[in-house]
Amino acid sequence: MVKRNKEIIPRPKSCFNKVKCPNCGAERIIFDHTTTPIACKICNQELARPTGGKAIIFGKIVAKYG
Template sequence: MSKSESNFLRVKCGDCGNQQIVFDHAASKVECIICGKSLVKSKGGKSEIVAQIIEVMD
Protein backbone atom coordinates (compact mmCIF):
# COMPACT_ATOMS: atom_id res chain seq x y z
CA MET A 1 0.00 0.00 0.00
CA SER A 2 1.61 3.18 -1.11
CA LYS A 3 1.18 6.46 0.61
CA SER A 4 0.18 8.86 -2.08
CA GLU A 5 -0.71 12.48 -1.97
CA SER A 6 -2.72 12.07 -5.12
CA ASN A 7 -6.43 12.14 -4.70
CA PHE A 8 -9.60 12.39 -6.62
CA LEU A 9 -11.52 15.44 -5.60
CA ARG A 10 -15.11 16.46 -6.03
CA VAL A 11 -15.02 20.11 -6.94
CA LYS A 12 -17.65 22.72 -7.60
CA CYS A 13 -17.37 25.19 -10.41
CA GLY A 14 -17.53 28.71 -9.08
CA ASP A 15 -19.26 29.99 -12.16
CA CYS A 16 -22.05 27.52 -12.91
CA GLY A 17 -22.18 25.34 -9.80
CA ASN A 18 -21.47 22.14 -11.68
CA GLN A 19 -19.79 19.45 -9.60
CA GLN A 20 -17.37 17.03 -11.14
CA ILE A 21 -14.57 14.71 -10.15
CA VAL A 22 -11.01 15.76 -10.89
CA PHE A 23 -7.60 14.26 -10.19
CA ASP A 24 -5.35 16.55 -8.20
CA HIS A 25 -2.26 15.44 -10.07
CA ALA A 26 -3.72 15.77 -13.49
CA ALA A 27 -1.13 16.01 -16.22
CA SER A 28 -3.08 18.71 -17.94
CA LYS A 29 -5.54 21.37 -17.01
CA VAL A 30 -9.12 20.42 -16.28
CA GLU A 31 -12.04 22.55 -17.29
CA CYS A 32 -15.67 22.54 -16.23
CA ILE A 33 -17.59 20.30 -18.59
CA ILE A 34 -20.51 22.69 -18.52
CA CYS A 35 -19.07 26.18 -18.88
CA GLY A 36 -15.38 25.63 -19.58
CA LYS A 37 -14.03 27.46 -16.54
CA SER A 38 -10.65 26.19 -15.35
CA LEU A 39 -10.98 23.87 -12.36
CA VAL A 40 -7.41 22.57 -12.21
CA LYS A 41 -4.32 24.29 -13.50
CA SER A 42 -1.27 22.21 -14.25
CA LYS A 43 2.07 23.47 -13.05
CA GLY A 44 4.76 21.12 -14.28
CA GLY A 45 3.48 17.97 -12.65
CA LYS A 46 1.83 19.64 -9.73
CA SER A 47 -1.74 20.67 -10.05
CA GLU A 48 -3.34 23.71 -8.55
CA ILE A 49 -6.99 23.32 -7.69
CA VAL A 50 -8.72 26.55 -8.50
CA ALA A 51 -12.27 25.35 -7.92
CA GLN A 52 -14.02 24.86 -4.60
CA ILE A 53 -13.22 21.43 -3.19
CA ILE A 54 -16.38 19.71 -1.97
CA GLU A 55 -15.01 16.32 -1.06
CA VAL A 56 -11.79 14.34 -1.14
CA MET A 57 -12.43 10.86 -2.46
CA ASP A 58 -10.52 7.78 -1.36
Protein backbone atom coordinates in the same frame (compact mmCIF):
# COMPACT_ATOMS: atom_id res chain seq x y z
CA MET B 1 19.57 -15.81 -8.68
CA VAL B 2 16.84 -13.54 -7.56
CA LYS B 3 17.50 -9.94 -8.22
CA ARG B 4 16.11 -7.69 -5.60
CA ASN B 5 14.42 -4.57 -6.59
CA LYS B 6 15.07 -2.08 -3.90
CA GLU B 7 13.41 0.92 -5.25
CA ILE B 8 12.44 3.71 -3.03
CA ILE B 9 9.27 5.07 -4.46
CA PRO B 10 8.08 8.30 -2.97
CA ARG B 11 4.39 8.07 -2.45
CA PRO B 12 2.66 11.21 -3.50
CA LYS B 13 -0.53 11.63 -1.61
CA SER B 14 -2.68 11.81 -4.64
CA CYS B 15 -6.41 11.80 -4.45
CA PHE B 16 -9.51 12.70 -6.32
CA ASN B 17 -11.39 15.84 -5.48
CA LYS B 18 -14.94 16.71 -6.18
CA VAL B 19 -14.76 20.31 -7.22
CA LYS B 20 -17.60 22.71 -7.56
CA CYS B 21 -17.33 25.07 -10.46
CA PRO B 22 -17.20 28.64 -9.09
CA ASN B 23 -19.01 29.87 -12.15
CA CYS B 24 -22.00 27.59 -12.66
CA GLY B 25 -21.96 25.29 -9.61
CA ALA B 26 -21.54 22.06 -11.55
CA GLU B 27 -19.51 19.39 -9.78
CA ARG B 28 -16.68 17.45 -11.32
CA ILE B 29 -14.28 14.81 -10.08
CA ILE B 30 -10.71 15.98 -10.60
CA PHE B 31 -7.50 14.09 -9.96
CA ASP B 32 -5.36 16.37 -7.86
CA HIS B 33 -2.18 15.46 -9.74
CA THR B 34 -3.72 15.86 -13.12
CA THR B 35 -1.33 16.43 -15.98
CA THR B 36 -3.90 17.95 -18.26
CA PRO B 37 -5.84 21.15 -17.70
CA ILE B 38 -9.46 20.56 -16.80
CA ALA B 39 -12.28 22.86 -17.68
CA CYS B 40 -15.91 22.82 -16.68
CA LYS B 41 -18.01 20.94 -19.21
CA ILE B 42 -20.85 23.36 -18.90
CA CYS B 43 -19.34 26.83 -18.80
CA ASN B 44 -15.72 26.14 -19.78
CA GLN B 45 -14.38 27.69 -16.59
CA GLU B 46 -10.87 26.46 -15.83
CA LEU B 47 -11.07 24.06 -12.89
CA ALA B 48 -7.58 22.59 -12.63
CA ARG B 49 -4.19 23.49 -13.96
CA PRO B 50 -1.28 21.02 -13.95
CA THR B 51 1.93 22.16 -12.28
CA GLY B 52 4.10 19.05 -12.50
CA GLY B 53 3.11 18.18 -8.96
CA LYS B 54 -0.15 18.90 -7.33
CA ALA B 55 -2.47 20.72 -9.65
CA ILE B 56 -3.86 24.11 -8.86
CA ILE B 57 -7.56 23.69 -8.32
CA PHE B 58 -9.94 26.51 -8.94
CA GLY B 59 -13.29 26.33 -7.33
CA LYS B 60 -14.41 24.75 -4.12
CA ILE B 61 -13.42 21.22 -3.14
CA VAL B 62 -16.59 19.66 -1.78
CA ALA B 63 -15.35 16.08 -1.30
CA LYS B 64 -12.18 14.02 -1.40
CA TYR B 65 -11.67 10.42 -2.39
CA GLY B 66 -8.68 8.20 -1.95
